[in-house]
Amino acid sequence: MSLTINGLGKTFTGAxxxxxxxxxxxxxxxxxxxSFVTFIGPSGCGxxxxxxxxxxxxxxxxxxxxxxGRPPAPGRVGLVFxxxxxxxxxxxxxxxxxxxxIAGVAPAERRRRALEYVKAFGLAGFEDRYPHELSGGMQxxxxxxxxxxxxxxxxxxxxxxxxxxxxxxxSLQEFLLGLWETRRDTVLFVTHNVDEAVxxxxxxxxxxxxxxxxVQRLAVELPRPRDRTGPECNALRRRILDLLKDQQEEx
Amino acid sequence: MxxxxxxxxxxxxxxxxxxxxxxxxxxxxxxxPLAILAGLKxxxxxxxxxxxxxxxxxxHSLLRVAWGFAAALVLALPLxxxxxxxxxxxAALRPMVELVRPVPPLAWIPIxxxxxxxxxxxxxxxxxxxxxxxxxxxxxxxxxxxxxILLEAARTLGAGRRDILLKVLLPGAAxxxxxxxxxxxxIGWMTLLAAEFAGVRSGYGLxxxxxxxxxxxxxxLIMAGMAVxxxxxxxxxxxxxxxxxRLLPWSxxx
Numbered sequence: 001m002s003l004t005i006n007g008l009g010k011t012f013t014g015a016x017x018x019x020x021x022x023x024x025x026x027x028x029x030x031x032x033x034x035s036f037v038t039f040i041g042p043s044g045c046g047x048x049x050x051x052x053x054x055x056x057x058x059x060x061x062x063x064x065x066x067x068x069g070r071p072p073a074p075g076r077v078g079l080v081f082x083x084x085x086x087x088x089x090x091x092x093x094x095x096x097x098x099x100x101x102i103a104g105v106a107p108a109e110r111r112r113r114a115l116e117y118v119k120a121f122g123l124a125g126f127e128d129r130y131p132h133e134l135s136g137g138m139q140x141x142x143x144x145x146x147x148x149x150x151x152x153x154x155x156x157x158x159x160x161x162x163x164x165x166x167x168x169x170x171s172l173q174e175f176l177l178g179l180w181e182t183r184r185d186t187v188l189f190v191t192h193n194v195d196e197a198v199x200x201x202x203x204x205x206x207x208x209x210x211x212x213x214x215v216q217r218l219a220v221e222l223p224r225p226r227d228r229t230g231p232e233c234n235a236l237r238r239r240i241l242d243l244l245k246d247q248q249e250e251x
Numbered sequence: 252m253x254x255x256x257x258x259x260x261x262x263x264x265x266x267x268x269x270x271x272x273x274x275x276x277x278x279x280x281x282x283x284p285l286a287i288l289a290g291l292k293x294x295x296x297x298x299x300x301x302x303x304x305x306x307x308x309x310x311h312s313l314l315r316v317a318w319g320f321a322a323a324l325v326l327a328l329p330l331x332x333x334x335x336x337x338x339x340x341x342a343a344l345r346p347m348v349e350l351v352r353p354v355p356p357l358a359w360i361p362i363x364x365x366x367x368x369x370x371x372x373x374x375x376x377x378x379x380x381x382x383x384x385x386x387x388x389x390x391x392x393x394x395x396x397x398x399x400i401l402l403e404a405a406r407t408l409g410a411g412r413r414d415i416l417l418k419v420l421l422p423g424a425a426x427x428x429x430x431x432x433x434x435x436x437x438i439g440w441m442t443l444l445a446a447e448f449a450g451v452r453s454g455y456g457l458x459x460x461x462x463x464x465x466x467x468x469x470x471x472l473i474m475a476g477m478a479v480x481x482x483x484x485x486x487x488x489x490x491x492x493x494x495x496x497r498l499l500p501w502s503x504x505x
Contacts, residue, residue, distance in 0.1 A: 009254050018484075041385070055403075055407050056407075057403050057406065058405075073409075073412075074406070075408060075409020078407060078408075079403075079407040081400060081403075081404060085401055085404040086404075086500075087401060087423075088406075088501065089422040089423070089425070089502070099417075101418070102408055102409045102410050102418070130500070145409075147407075150408060
């Protein structure tokens with residue numbers, strides 16, 4: 001599925017209707033099917049708003065989001081949240097099943113498929129646990145499985161590893177890449193972590209301060225698996241950090 | 252450990268018994284624990300008034316509570332769910348709720364006797380009024396406290412209104428609903444007694460039994476009846492807690 005973003009703008013109007021805060025300013029981009037794209041930008045620049053608009057959780061103020069030329073149908077754009085957003089009353093397996101349940105998949109079939117995901121996501125033995133009984137890394141794996149099991153046309157990830165310690169974050173990055181290399185979902189990943197962006201992405205979009213617009217689009221042509229601390233990654237990181245610094249200094 | 256926690260209670264009962272045995276309190280004002288125990292036996296075996304046995308009084312009372320509570324449940328849970336979900340409905344109904352809620356259920360006794368006559372339906376109506384508002388308000392609070400991000404997560408999984416209502420708001424509000432149920436049944440149980448004091452037609456009911464004991468000046472039977480009321484209230488609450496732990500294993504505490 002190719003994603004087209006056409007002149008996307010988002011302005012939050014003030015309570016009195018006066019003024020309003022522009023968060024996205026006419027964003028344009030075209031994302032090829034099966035690519036892993038990361039948006040990075042200064043904190044508070046509107047990255048999360050961008051994902052929420054694409055996911056259909058916020059209406060756009062201007063422009064449009066098209067999947068293969070059409071506005072996305074409900075449930076076709078998956079979103080993985082930073083704080084997992086698991087349903088506390090559902091076990092790991094029942095969380096993973098939620099999307100299938102909504103789609104009306106028969107209980108036996110959705111159970112079978114959910115257990116496949118449980119296995120593939122290293123959650124075997126934990127499928128009957130409730131979210132509060134799982135570690136942060138496991139909770140996020142459940143959340144990713146819950147999103148991917150519905151086979152969304154586009155997968156959005158909003159700083160999914162930001163609440164995890166660095167070892168867990170690194171191992172989940174590797175896990176996610178492994179999944180993506182076999183599945184080839186179109187992934188739109190948001191982070192403020194430069195290392196993460198360089199390690200994961202095919203392309204990195206650098207956003208400006210609010211209201212967010214595209215400052216630069218960098219293709220990462222390094223073969224995977226990438227050496228996080230190798231010279232190529234470091235050079236790229238330096239370049240991105242410089243661009244981000246310029247954004248901060250324009251303040 | 253459990254036994255140690257009962258020590259103060261045992262101490263109190265012993266002191267109470269001692270005060271009565273030493274003749275420091277008039278038996279017609281304060282019967283001793285042993286006298287109350289004997290009264291309990293009398294209520295169970297001989298009955299008050301004679302022939303009307305304790306378990307039948309309790310069964311009538313429990314039935315009235317069950318009717319009133321069931322009616323409150325059936326109306327307050329769905330209404331609370333909808334009010335929590337639809338702010339406009341909430342805004343429309345709130346003035347009515349706020350107007351009726353502060354009227355004590357007991358203040359409804361005269362009018363309910365006028366409407367339903369003395370008997371099970373008027374008592375059940377009073378219990379309904381006592382149980383309805385705690386269940387309603389706790390359900391509304393439970394629904395509105397469901398984290399908005401869970402609604403969004405459900406929407407990105409394709410959930411429509413019905414899914415949001417039944418698969419997110421209902422389970423999310425369930426712990427608060429249980430709080431409402433426990434408060435509601437407690438208030439219902441308390442108002443029941445007052446409703447029965449006002450009279451019963453069948454001649455059965457714990458409140459009626461206690462009033463009969465008062466009429467013939469038997470404080471031991473009065474207090475035995477009170478003990479039964481307390482014990483049943485405790486059992487009902489324990490049963491609800493148990494049900495909550497079974498139905499909502501994910502929700503700790505509360």
